[in-house]
Amino acid sequence: MTRILVVVALIGVAAAPGLALAPAYVEPNLVRGLLSGWAVAAVLITGLLHRRFTASAALIVGLVPAFAGVAALVAAFSGPEPRLLYGTLDAVVHSGARILTSSLPTAVAADTLALPALAVWLSGAAATLAVRSGYPLSGALCPLLALIGAAVLNGPELSPAYFPTALFALGAVLLLAASTRTDQLPGPGSVQATPIGAGTQTGRTGRFARSLPRALSLGCVLALVASLTTYIGPLALYGSPIRPADLRAEVTPPEEDTAGASPLSYLPAWAAEPGRRLMTVTAEEPTELRWVTLSDFDGVTWLPESRFRASSEVLPAPEREVPSGPDREVTIEVGELPGHWLPVVGVPRHVSGTAVAYEPASATLRTGTGHAEGTEYTVTGQVPEYKEEALKKAEEPDKEEFERYLQLPEDPPPQIEEIAAAVSDGTPYERANRLAAHLRSNYGFDPDSPGGHGYANLADFLVSPGTKGGGGTSGQFASAFALLARASGLPSRVVVGFGPGTDEGGQTHTIRTGDAVAWGEVYLEGVGWAPFDVTPGEPKQNGASQEPEGGSGSEGASSTWGVQRPEEDTGIFRSTGAYLDVAYAWAMVGRAAAGLATALVAGTLLVGVLRGTRRWLRLRAKDPRQRILGAWRELYDGLRLAGTAPRPSDTVSEVLVRSDGLLPTADGRPRPWTLGRTMNAMAFMGDGSAGVSAHSAQLAADEVQTYTAALRSRLSRPRRLLWWLDPRPLFWSRP
Amino acid sequence: MREHGVLTFHDPTREETVTTSIPQVDSNAGSHGPEPDALTEAEAVEQADHFTRLSTEIGSAVLGKSDVVRLALVALMCEGHILLEDVPGVGKTTLARAIAAATDGSWRRIQFTPDLLPSDVTGVPVFNQDTREFTFHPGPVFSNVVIADEINRASPKTQAALLEVMEERQVTVDGERHVVPRPFLVVATQNPVEMDGTYRLPEAQLDRFLLRLSLGYPGPEAELAIMRGRRLTATDELKPVIDAAQLAGMSDAAERVHIHGAIYDYVLSLAHATRDHDEIQVGVSPRATVAIIRALRMFALSEGRHYSTPEDVKALAMPVWAHRLVLAPGSAISGRSPADVMRDILDHVPTPQPARIGDG
Known part of the structure; x- marks a missing residue:
């Protein structure tokens, strides 16, 4: 009976780290089941092995079933490497890095499960061996370390693991209570207290019956203390500057080679040949799509993001404020779209159908591997809606915080300074509007323009205020707008996207090269990133669909890019920003x-x-x-x-x-x-x-x-x- | 010579020939077989009545010491010898004489001095002019109660002579065995204060005393009564209240007192505790465990019970065992007495729990 109690307590203690880590995954319940199974197997198999081998040998021999288990994981949830042997090696070797470089919640795959599973196995095995060798306290230590590891790995994004901690405390208490040698009653001096022959009559059941109430009461007291500290302890942290470190923030994802891949450079060619089919979109209503956000300009071209984190279906929350707006779901079947970026709707929150990586600052999505061409996926995003009053009230954001979006390479064309100086007064919204109006009213759309959006091209393209300029494609206008905005002190970036496309009936839209469009975005404090349409000309002519229009007077801010705080998507993420909901x-x-x-x-x-x-x-x-x-x-x-x-x-x-x-x-x-x-x-x-x-x-x-x-x-x-x-x-x- | 049923009392002071025949009590006891019938409650009460009469009679001579008197009587009935250890003047000798007188037995007193010879104790062969033969002239040990006063003053040789008689219950002189009369009880007294010029009794010989008792000072009421001259009955005036047949009946009844298995276990664990105790060099011997069981039976009977209880064990452990313990050098130096250690053991060894036994 006591032995069963010890095994149950061991399993509880060994399973706690897995249970604590599970909420970080897309399917927490599946992971809970899997890792608990590992804990049970570790305790039982190690216990059996210890009957035959010494403790250290049992630990090493136990690695064989552990690796077999990883192979089974590879077979069940194949990761990037589908072959069994290589997949297992890949999972074991790269698991830690994969977990840290994927955004929360982590996808359930062999390579993201291998490390937690092995950690659960090893801590469970070590606990079993320690308890069986008569060191119950050391036995609780290894799972405790694993539990701490799980808490560190989860970081501040997830709610504290109350239940697993309580389970661990309870298990540890049971372990200690059950391992207490009850026959060592305190004897006076060296007097032998046991009557001869009386001890054997009571036997094991008697000893257990005597120790049970003691163990129970001890357990009750310690469980009470443990749960109180687990639940009330976090309250003490509230209001203090202490906030759990996010381990993932410390890890920089690998940098991708982005040279020669700026999506802006496709636009001139597409504008010249607007009829090529790029993708088919299925949506309830016509929807604009975002494709790539470009934030860095090196004087020649705008560079796309180079650091993406592998992501599961649920995408991380946006880093900046986003105005509220409805959720839209679209299914996209990509045709001959170059690059690896995937078009999304609004601020994407959920994507299914393909493995993806995500960059939350720019809300850019790309395929997990290879090219976007041929991919079919469904993406749900929040489309922000901008309100006039909010835009007008918006203020200039903190310059230091947005330094990246204010950088201008050296030696800009003189026209930029000139035009920017002309709009240097007024609220940020007014200034951005005036810049957009300047571009829209003084230039024309020319699908046959040579393209190019670097300083050299802009020097030819831009004209002094008050004069009429030539024609260009949307890429040039967006680039010019973003640089002008930066010159006048407004954080800005360039976005490439697509119009709603041609309705094919049955909620299907075909998006062609002519639907591609670039626009500029300016960050307004209190609103978020606000898009400004800066391309002049009639959409009919260039084949582009109805660009969102604010009208030339109250121009700018296309009314449909709505994003606001996403609704309680999964309930896992606390998006209020506070580490702990105190009222709760x-x-x-x-x-x-x-x-x-x-x-x-x-x-x-x-x-x-x-x-x-x-x-x-x-x-x-x-x-x-x-x-x-x-x-x-x-x-x-x-x-x-x-x-x-x-x-x-x-x-x-x-x-x-x-x-x-x-x-x-x-x-x-x-x-x-x-x-x-x-x-x-x-x-x-x-x-x-x-x-x-x-x-x-x-x-x-x-x-x-x-x-x-x-x-x-x-x-x-x-x-x-x-x-x-x-x-x-x-x-x-x-x- | 008076005949009392099965037992003959000899009184050498009345110049009677000492018989060397083995008293009948032994053969009688042997006829009971190994499995005596269990004692009934009525029998126990009847035997306890003898005890009460005896202790009342003795109590009239030794005032206010009923518990010591009872223990002394238990020793008498078990034919176990008593070592009385106390300061002078508290009535050691009186108690010994009272016991002898009340049981209708002969008694002799030997004052031990350094020049006392073994033959002064056991007796000597004397040449008889008439028969022209050596006749054994019995010493003072040939009586039912022998009071050995200040036994530690005599030389070890003389002590050994007495202790040998205590164990063997016979004197061998010139190859001739002379059996001492039954019952045979030696009451030795010892003064623990004056230790100059004395010979301590060796541990092995202490083991031969069933009990070591200490009278202690009388209570205030008793002492006042003594001072007021309300003189106690002189030991000479004590009337025998019990005869030899009744004594034999009592020892027969004691054999049939029930001792529960748990009591045996308890005695055994106490014995083991003395043997394993850090402060004790030599624990109690098997002779001591047998002795306490013998005393237990009689003690229970003295209270009119036909079964013994853990209380009896606790009451007897001190007088029966304490003097047999040899303390480890360290604790002896630190001033602990064997009685302290024995009390410590009694306080820590769990007793058989009557509720558990009664329940199951």
């Missing part, structure tokens, strides 16, 4: 306290009822022998409650002398205890059947009742109340 935490504490109080009251009443019933059964037993034994046990309990527990070396008469000493009679003489005679006679007379008269049994019960009542009445009022509600007598071993 206090509510939990309040609920827990109320629950505890209720449990306490109910438990106290239960104790009272149980003790009253037991007393009644003891003192009213039909069999005189049982009644005398009952009276004796009541007397014993009474003495213990009064704080003077008889010693194991006390004989019957010594116990009675003790009772008299505790509560002397009026004349100082010892009481004429019937118990003293009957107890010894019953026990040691030899002929066990010797009857004890019902009369003497009644006498004994009466005298004990009188005595305990007198003993109780001498106590203070609270202790008198506690006399009947004290649960300890229920757990005391019977004398």
Whole structure:
């Protein structure tokens, strides 16, 4: 029985780290099941191996099933390397890096599961071996380290792992309690306390029965303490600058080679040949698509993002504020789209159908591997809606924070400074609007323009304010707008996207090269990134679909790029920014306290009822022998409650002398205890059947009742109340 | 010579010939067989009545010491010897004489001095002019109760002579065995204060005393009564209240007192505790465990019980065992007495719990 308890406690302790890590995955329940299975297997298999091998050998031999388990994971959830052997090696070697460079929540794949699974296995195996070698405390240590590792890996994004921590604490307590050697009772000096021959009669069950109440009460106390610290502890952190470090933020994803891959450079060619089909979009209503966001300009070209994190279907929350707006879902079947970027709708929150990587600052999505061509996927995004009042009220953001979006390479064309100087007053929104208006009204759209959006091209393209310029493609206008905005102190970037395309019926739209368009975005404090349409000309002419228009007067801010705080997407992410929801935490504490109080009251009443019933059964037993034994046990309990527990070396008469000493009679003489005679006679007379008269049994019960009542009445009022509600007598071993 | 049923008391002071025949009590006891019938409660009460009469009679001479008197009587009934250890003047000799007188037995007193010879104790062969033969002239040990006063003053040789008689219950002179009368009880007294010029009894010989008792000072009431001259009954005036047949009956009844298995276990674990105790060099011997069981039976009977209890063990462990313990050098130097250690052991070894036994 104790052995089973130890195994259960071990499994609980070993499974806790896996349970704590599971919420970081896309399918937490699947991961919970998987890692718990690993914990169970680790404990059981290591236990079996330890019967045959030494501890260290068992640990090493146990690696064989562990690696077999990783191979099974590869077979079940293949990662980037589908072949079994290489896949297993890849999973084991690269698991840590893959986990750290993928955004939360992590996708369920062999390579993201291998490290947690092996950690669970090793800590479980080490715990089992330590406990079996007689070091239960060390046994709890390894899973504790794994639990801490899980907490660090989860970082601040996930809610604290209350349940696994409580489970770990409970398991550790059980482990310690069950491993306590109960036969090592404290002996006085070197005196051998066990009566010869008496020890073997009680046997294992007796020892367990004696140690169970102790272990239970110990467990209750420690579990209470553990859960209180687990639940209330985080509250202490609230308001302090301490915030768990995000391990993923410390890891830089590998940089990709982006040279010669600027999507802006496709636009001139596409504008010249607008009829090529790029992709087919299925959506309930015509939807504009974002493709690539370009934030860095090197004087020649705008560079796309180079660091993406592997991502699961659920995409991380955007880093910057986004205005509210509805969610849209579109299914895209990519045709001959170059590059590896995938068009999305609004600020993407969920994507399915293909493995992806994501860059949250620019909300750019790319395929997990290779090229976008031929990919079919469904993406859900939030489309922000911009409100005029909010835009007008918007202020200039902190320059240091947006330094990246304000950088201008050296030696810009002089026209840029010139034009920027002309719009240098007014709110940021007004300035951006004036810049957009300048571009839209003074230039024309020319699909046959040579393209190019570097300084050299812009120097030819831009004209001084007040004069009419030539024609260009949307890439040039967007680039010019972004650079002008930067020159006038507004953080800006360039976005390449697509118009809604041609309706093919049945909610299907074909997007062709002519639908591609670039625009500029300016960051407005209090609103977020606001798009400005800067390409002049009639959409019909160039084949581009209806570009979002704010009208030339209140231009800019296309009304549909709506993003706002995403709704509670999965419930996993706390997007409020606060590490801990204090109101929620206090509510939990309040609920827990109320629950505890209720449990306490109910438990106290239960104790009272149980003790009253037991007393009644003891003192009213039909069999005189049982009644005398009952009276004796009541007397014993009474003495213990009064704080003077008889010693194991006390004989019957010594116990009675003790009772008299505790509560002397009026004349100082010892009481004429019937118990003293009957107890010894019953026990040691030899002929066990010797009857004890019902009369003497009644006498004994009466005298004990009188005595305990007198003993109780001498106590203070609270202790008198506690006399009947004290649960300890229920757990005391019977004398 | 008076005949009392099965037992003959000899009184050498009345110049009677000492018989060398083995008393009948032995053969009688042997006829009971190994499995005596269990004692009934009624029998136990009847035997306890003898005890009460004896202790009342002795109590009239030794005031206020009923517990010591009871223990002394237990030793008498078990034919176990007593070592009385106490300061002078508290009534050691009185107690010994009272026991002898009340049981209708002969008693002799030997004052041990450094020049006392073994033959002064055991007796010598004397040349008889009439028969022209050597006749054995019995010494003072040939009586039912021998009071050996200040036994530690005599030379070890003389002590050994007495202790040998105590063990063998016979004197061998010139190859002739002379059996001492039954019952045979030696009450040795010892003064623990004046240790100058004394010979301590060796540990091995202490083992031959069943009990070591200490009278202690009388209680205030008893001492006042003594001072007021309300003189106690002189030991000479004590009337025999019990005869030899009744004594034999008691030792027969004691054989049939029930001792529960748990009591045996308890005695055994106490014995083991003395043997394993750090402060004790030599624990109690098997002879001592047998002795305490013998005393237990009689002690229970003295209270009118036909079974013994853990209380009996606790009451007897000190007088029966304490003087047999040899302390380790360290604890002896630190001032601990064997009685302290024995009390320590009694306080820590768990007793058989009557509720557990009664329940199951």
